[in-house]
Amino acid sequence: MSDDRLHICHVLLTDRFAGSERYALELANWQAQRHRVSLILPRSAAENRDDALAHRVDAQVQIHLLGGWKLMRSYAACKVLQRLRPDVAHAHLSQACKAVAALPRGRTLRTATLHIHYKSQQHRELDALIAIAPWQLAAVPPQLPCEQIDNWSVAPLPTAGTRAALRAQLGLSDDVLLVGALGRTERSKGLDLLLQAWRQAALPNARLAIVGDGRDWAALRRQAPADVIMPGFVSNPQAWFAAFDLFVSAARSEPFGLVFLEAMHAGLPILASASQGAMHLKSLIQRPLLPCEDVPALCDALRAIAAQPPARQQYPLEGFQLPNQAAHIEAFYRRQHNALLRL
Incomplete structure (x- = not known):
């Protein structure tokens, strides 16, 4: 030097x-x-x-x-x-x-x-x-x-009307509970488990969005109900976080979970399996973590949240x-x- x-x-x-x-x-x-x-x-x-x-x-x-x-x-x-x-x-x-x-x-x-x-x-x-x-x-x-x-995680700049615009594009009224997952579509993310729990939960007035692309996208699309939203890779993930009402991670393995920080910047309540990253960020998530690969527990948790949807919240992200x-x-x-x- x-x-x-x-x-x-x-x-x-x-x-x-x-x-x-x-x-x-x-x-x-x-x-x-x-x-x-x-x-x-x-x-x-x-x-x-x-x-x-x-x-x-x-x-x-x-x-x-x-x-x-x-x-x-x-x-x-x-x-x-x-x-x-x-x-x-x-x-x-x-x-x-x-x-x-x-x-x-x-x-x-x-x-x-x-x-x-x-x-x-x-x-x-x-x-x-x-x-x-x-x-x-x-x-x-x-x-x-x-x-x-x-x-x-870098906080996105707020854009007025982002949530309403995307939900209108998806044909969703504001009273529909939009549950979202975002990340690579691969086995470690547990999206197959999320789909199983989603079918079993059969939530009224709710939709699921799986946002992201990867090696398992086609297989997940085949096993997903037709009304599950799967846009693939998106260049505007912040808009999807704004449109979600709940973020879900059913990961089998998540080393850190940058996506958790992104969901927190959007103020989203988080439902997560006890992956490595979720355990590390447990105090911030402020919700009990679910056992990994436990579809019945995930189904029950989705039903409980849908019955009384939590409001958005602020997270202390100064350390990130x-x-x-x-x-x-x-x-x-x-x-x-x-x-x-x-x-």
Whole structure:
């Protein structure tokens, strides 16, 4: 470092927008206000589609796009890192971790965020790790520095009429209870369990919306009743949170649950299974958590809430703000980079 500015290079080798991608892009965009920031993405992340990544990146971030085969992305990313020689190489998700770990140990801090859980083959050769929730720490070897820094959520700007406009588009009057789930449509999210509970609950004057896309979308659509709303990926999730009356997570596994913070920003009451993320945020959720994979319990809880729908509420989210968490991450970089240079 020639001055107080760091050269930070984020490595993200996926190409569709979801929670981990949001974390990486928001962090890179924020850091670019005071540091030199680079971002390595696959070329497919710059395609012209709503769920792509490159169009979400601030102009101050220097993007490096990788072509070639998907299986070669880690190798190609490592070559870019060797050329850039950043102070910090920050990996996000599996392929990126392999790319950063392949860098020779030296002046670049090789780190990653544990978006899911510690995996020895991906993380053991790195210099340090960031955990997003306390439960992740137990699996990390004691010799590998790891600091827990909570995720964050950026409060959306309020837009007058958002709720009414979307509900009108869906053909829903304001007295209809709209129960919503939002996230990747994959097994870990428990959306198949939610559909089972929804059919059993048979709530009057209520609709269910499952918002998001993923490998299980078609299978879920086939098993869902025709009146379940399933728009797929949406570019305006804040509008859907505004339209919901209740947010539900039936997740089998949820490492942190950024979506919980998003629902809280919208003031939504939350009904959640006791996933790892929900347990971490239990004091904020302020509602008893349900056993994971317990369809009857979820059915009963839906019926109880429908009988007496709770009002929107304010949540104390001061500890989950991007400026504060980014400052913690920068301090982590500096401590670990200094320790690396002393070796």
